[in-house]
Amino acid sequence: MKIAIASGKGGTGKTTLSTNLSSFLSETESIILVDLDVEEPNSGLFINGNLVYQEDKFKMIPEWINNQCQLCGNCQKVCNFNAVMKLGKRIMVFPELCHGCYACSELCPTNSLPMKPKRMGELKHFKLGNLDFIESKLIIGEEQAVPLIKQTLEYVDKQFPKDNIIRIYDSPPGTSCPVIEATKDADLVLLITEPTPFGLHDLKLAVDTMKKLNKNFGIVINRYGIGDDKVLSYCKDNNIPIIAKILNDRKIADLYSNGKLLYKEIPEVKKQLEKVRDYILKYQTEKMK
């Protein structure tokens, strides 16, 4: 079962929830946690597992070979991203602009632009007790998150071909491409928000996104107690299930700022995680019917 944890707004507590939830669940069963916020993956700051595997991740980029090129310029013509340019007697490729569509390469009459791998990030696989934790990170200067998110999901599918283990995907913030990629195959999405005007505004965007993707989703309200009750009203008015509420607590900020998990030291947080667990179980049983 695949559970994605997302939010419209950044900083609402996705990583806090995904790391605490996965650690809590792993006390009694095998769990997989995947950090897909590849621009700024943070789960690893809270989970200290043993590194069991690591690999560089590549995207395919055309590379010009001079031997047979007739300088016809077709490559520049077919590229919609201005990533290939004919300059005098050379063909120049701009890797960051390339989307890897292969058009220039496959349509070249002389095979002068073979696709070659270019390193764009790194995947790491850690293990801690029953928890398998996979994290991917983009190298600085690399701008496209989607290819790395895709490849990370492929790695997880390959390592764990059966669907009987719960997978938790910590998604990037926002509502654009990277979030779509991270959540589109999820069975259930947990949207985490905070009860403030920014939280509500961005939650609505996230809800619209989930509806467009036809996802089943529920809300977890973090820092409950600050702000106002408009998020609550919005959820009630729109029949959106509120799965858990994590109270605003200075102690939480303290533990979090030191990279510590919360539920072992704050019983109230553990109670809320139990609520999330119960919701997941209920969802699983209903799905099987």
Added chain:
Amino acid sequence: MKIVLTAKGKEWDSKIDPRFGRTEYIFIYDEDNDKIEILDNISVTSEAHGVGPKTAQKIFDANADILITGNGPGGNARTVLESGNLDIYVGASDMTLKEAYDAYKNDELKKF
């Protein structure tokens, strides 16, 4: 020598366009023949990505020797320009094209 200036207009008293990639016009002055050619860059400015290199390509294809602009080209555009053995001068931001050209002639502009 062929001198190129990033411009906001088509006259010598038009202002320099401080941007490179999304410059409105490319003003080309052929010193040897005292001829002026002006390229409208609007088709490039409406593109999503790779605007710098596209503008640079126009300048490359024009066989320019010198580029005078405001802030200077970004990474990719610079790569394109440097492959054409072009010298780039910056700092002309608030000048007219004529003032910028004179400043270049008097060694008052900074080489990029």
Added chain:
Amino acid sequence: MKEIVIVSGKGGTGKTSITASFAYLGNKDVIVADCDVDAADMHLLLKPDFGNPKDFYSGLLAKIDQEKCIKCGKCAAVCRFDAIPIINGKFIVEPLNCEGCGYCPLVCPTDAIEMNEQNVGRLFVSNIKTESKMVHASLKIGADNSGKLVAEVKNKAKEIAENEEKKFILVDGSPGIGCPVVSSLSGASFVVLVTEPSVSGIHDLRRVYQVIKKFGIKAGCIINKADVNKNKSKEIHNFLEEEKIEFIAEIHYDENFTKAMTYGKTIVEYDNGEIKKILEDSWEKIKELTTNL
């Protein structure tokens, strides 16, 4: 005319709240550009009138004319993005997956595929509660990259600032380190880093600073919620010294930030004590640092 860009790396540090405060303090001297287009929030504090809406197009979307389609499958065979699934025996483009590369129309034997410009959002030039303007945008759900839209927002803001002879453009930058951030940073005169004293905050601060370093732009830092963890705050100070980043201010954790938000106010409108003074001093310092580059 100088460009001040405010970034944070990590979400939730208070970047937007602080930028809005500077916009309020800057008043007539600044044009505001909200480049956090994926989840734009500044309008909740600055009360724009959403004037001059302009549709924004970016990228292309393939469309298959079913009448011309002979179902040869060549389009699906060349598509690297799984964007042409077969639905009910028909080849139909899945808009959320299509990258707009334009390869499929090139191989279609019956010219059945068209590439159309996508309307991905809207751009606004608004009057805001101060005597100034804000350029902002909204991106449609699942729309492709905000890099170009960020550039458009900034360029529009620059245009207005130049025409109205404003001293500063204040840019609320995007989170992370990808396309939109790079776009937010290009052309910046000075960058303000807003961070918080936590392992996540510091981790992301370092990462976003690497991007800024590559651009060679001068930077300053505000440590928000500084009293939540004094050790981590110290760590940040060490990092600032190491990298020669200007220390601008420390702001203690204060629930007035949130309270002010619920009233649709910036913190400097709502608060009358220490935080207001710190932000006022910070704004003066930032202006000074930016002007003296």
